[in-house]
Amino acid sequence: MDVILPNLGFLLSGLATTAVLALISIVAGTVLGIVLGTLRYTSVPVLGQAAAIYIEFTRGIPLLVFLFLFYFALPALGGYKVSAYVAAAQGFSFFIGAYLAEDFRSGLRSVRPQLKQAARASGLTETQVFRHIVLPIALRRIIPTLFNQYVRLFKFTSVASVIGVSELTGRAMLVNAREFAPIAIIVTLALTYLVCCLALSSIGRALSHRFTVRT
Amino acid sequence: MNYSFDWSVIWEYRELITRGFINTVLLSLLGLIFAALLGILMGTLASVSSRRLRWIATIYVETARNIPLLIHMYFWYIALAYLRLPAFACAVLGLSIYSGAYVTEVVRSGIAAVPRGQYAAALATGLPPFAAMRHVVYPQALKIVTPSLAGLASQLIKDSSLASVIAVAELTYEAGAIEGLTFRTFEAYIFVSLLYLALVTIVSQVLMLLTRSRKSETISVSEG
Numbered sequence: 413m414d415v416i417l418p419n420l421g422f423l424l425s426g427l428a429t430t431a432v433l434a435l436i437s438i439v440a441g442t443v444l445g446i447v448l449g450t451l452r453y454t455s456v457p458v459l460g461q462a463a464a465i466y467i468e469f470t471r472g473i474p475l476l477v478f479l480f481l482f483y484f485a486l487p488a489l490g491g492y493k494v495s496a497y498v499a500a501a502q503g504f505s506f507f508i509g510a511y512l513a514e515d516f517r518s519g520l521r522s523v524r525p526q527l528k529q530a531a532r533a534s535g536l537t538e539t540q541v542f543r544h545i546v547l548p549i550a551l552r553r554i555i556p557t558l559f560n561q562y563v564r565l566f567k568f569t570s571v572a573s574v575i576g577v578s579e580l581t582g583r584a585m586l587v588n589a590r591e592f593a594p595i596a597i598i599v600t601l602a603l604t605y606l607v608c609c610l611a612l613s614s615i616g617r618a619l620s621h622r623f624t625v626r627t
Numbered sequence: 628m629n630y631s632f633d634w635s636v637i638w639e640y641r642e643l644i645t646r647g648f649i650n651t652v653l654l655s656l657l658g659l660i661f662a663a664l665l666g667i668l669m670g671t672l673a674s675v676s677s678r679r680l681r682w683i684a685t686i687y688v689e690t691a692r693n694i695p696l697l698i699h700m701y702f703w704y705i706a707l708a709y710l711r712l713p714a715f716a717c718a719v720l721g722l723s724i725y726s727g728a729y730v731t732e733v734v735r736s737g738i739a740a741v742p743r744g745q746y747a748a749a750l751a752t753g754l755p756p757f758a759a760m761r762h763v764v765y766p767q768a769l770k771i772v773t774p775s776l777a778g779l780a781s782q783l784i785k786d787s788s789l790a791s792v793i794a795v796a797e798l799t800y801e802a803g804a805i806e807g808l809t810f811r812t813f814e815a816y817i818f819v820s821l822l823y824l825a826l827v828t829i830v831s832q833v834l835m836l837l838t839r840s841r842k843s844e845t846i847s848v849s850e851g
């Protein structure tokens with residue numbers, strides 16, 4: 413505790429960076445997941461296949477390598493500079509988006525065809541059926557899976573410290589370099605992640621309990 | 628975009644890449660074995676009737692999987708530095724304990740999917756509890772959960788890249804080394820990405836093939 417308390421402010425602002433990074437990536441990743449998942453579901457020509465290739469590629473490589481692509485490889489290729497924070501946010505969003513796309517697609521596919529036929533028969537257009545019937549049901553159904561991915565993403569943010577983002581893990585390592593109390597610092601770090609992840613899962617459980625639809 | 632590609636560096640540093648690839652395979656293999664053992668043990672504990680034993684499994688699962696893998700590795704490598712474990716061993720420990728939590732959940736759900744009557748019937752034929760699990764419950768549970776286990780295996784291979792952070796000379800680490808030596812950033816990381824993609828695809832396809840042959844085998848047994 414004697415090492416944690418004097419550095420509490422420093423560590424808490426790291427936690428804030430972690431939370432913001434996670435939140436940005438969750439929002440952007442979810443939007444990307446919905447778009448890619450819908451492209452896959454409706455099997456739009458060309459774009460559908462492109463989405464499939466992107467998803468397969470991303471799901472087949474490690475997160476760390478994916479971050480390196482966004483921080484080192486793509487800027488080298490395109491001749492631009494990017495800050496570690498922006499590269500991490502891009503990497504996490506594109507990474508989790510590929511996983512969420514598959515979850516969305518299976519959610520969309522779980523909506524029974526009779527329901528769509530009924531909606532069509534009531535006079536809605538294809539787009540309206542998708543927008544007002546299929547999508548909301550699919551979204552509600554995959555809340556538990558979504559939150560599993562969000563928890564995964566929250567844990568992933570620790571990897572951003574490797575490319576030099578000063579988030580919770582990065583800051584804890586700095587404190588350790590100064591104070592050298594590795595056990596206290598790493599155990600505190602682990603417990604902080606534990607509490608945050610458990611909180612995030614319980615939000616997911618509460619939401620899925622509230623919004624579950626049975627059709 | 629005026630980046631001039633130079634893929635020859637990959638061939639030039641093939642020894643580094645081969646060494647990294649072998650270490651990634653070794654790391655994943657050891658991680659898989661220990662995660663499977665831990666998962667079977669804890670998954671079985673999670674399925675027994677004693678509430679206290681089930682608690683042990685629950686506490687393990689919730690702590691191990693809600694802490695980032697990187698922190699697991701730091702724990703063994705930095706927090707317990709006085710043990711002087713080699714980085715490779717720290718990576719294996721971190722990977723196995725982290726992934727073991729996911730395997731535990733899969734094993735638990737597999738055991739739960741086997742009808743309780745199977746275990747009761749096995750006991751009734753005179754098998755001791757351990758033999759009943761070993762010969763009756765586990766084989767059926769394994770058949771049910773193999774797709775999930777294949778998913779976890781490919782996840783573990785990808786997760787093993789984090790070992791590079793604690794200086795294990797595996798594939799990602801070597802990509803960084805090649806980048807540092809040659810500044811061929813794009814080539815190094817794209818090539819390594821494709822190697823991971825190939826490894827993960829092959830492993831999950833092979834595991835799925837194994838399931839298929841295993842399935843037909845068990846069906847023929849139950850028909851016979």
